[in-house]
Amino acid sequence: MTRLVLRLLALIVAGWATSAAAADYDYGRAPYTVNQPLNAYSWAGPYLGGNLGYAWGSVDNNPTKPSGFAGGVQAGYNFQNGPFVFGIEGDIQASAADDTFAPWKFSNPWFGTVRGRAGYAFNNVLFYATGGLAFGELRAETFGMTESHTNAGWTVGAGAEMGFAPNWSAKIEYLYVDLSNSNFVVTGGASNGYAFGLIRAGINYHF
Template identity: 80%
Template structure:
């Protein structure tokens, strides 16, 4: 699966460079006071933004053979500060998830999750590559013989991404995250269970 993620990021990077060349004549401008040391007419990543995302998650449950997977999607919001080509920011998201799996008599699912992350990126005009990491939180639900038990836990997340500006206020991204929701004791399983998963997703952002 790691090679799949690398190939996906490579494809997005190639497309981003192509669109960057096509967009070279667009007058993007800057967003003072969120940016410093930015060349005239360079694409600005600075300021607040809001967007949506859709992707696919796959993972495993600790101390249980189930491997929940499924589509996930939600909304994100963030804020960037730019210093020359360097972009620093914070982003939060909340997502609904269809990830689930059954291994008789157990069924585990992850109805929702969210993250709150820092981001550090390097921009080549309207193309940015970045690393990200921080807090993750979400729900793990266990069901067996008609009984259901849910726990909301916190954990951590880290990943990488590529984002491309295709209009003065609009950008598109592809991102890979690894998410680890910490273990907690489930009464109906009699053991400690947690959910860790990989997530690859695409998204669109609008900058204000």
């Protein structure tokens, strides 16, 4: 009888030890995003990246049509609830867009945006719309004189982004940007502004 009790105690202790080890293993697993399936790609959190694209547009009340390559950096933060993704993104761009129609030359040396984003994610693929504030410089040159104005405006667009590796995603995006008009002395007091389309590709690192 004593031997039988000892054997039962030994089995209980062995089973308890096995259960404890299994529990330790479960608790040691990496946490997952709330409201997300265990195998879903998470878009939530901050990110930082770079982009390169091409801009083309026209200057109000002037025949010039500046166009050229543009590139820069962007940073943002996403919130996610199931497949719905919301966030804010800002970027700053250097631009080579310019055009000359004698005797005027107009160029857009730089611009930036601060935008909201809203989209729908199919796991690691995100489709989104975006819009918000735009700002940038419009520079006019004629007969050796140069005049620059920094104006605010608005932007709207859409894009698609794909997560292709842990913490990394790539995107393609179209924006329409309208920088407000201001009066240029070198164009005889005309009200000039720059509106343009921009298509660009970028890459982001998600923290």
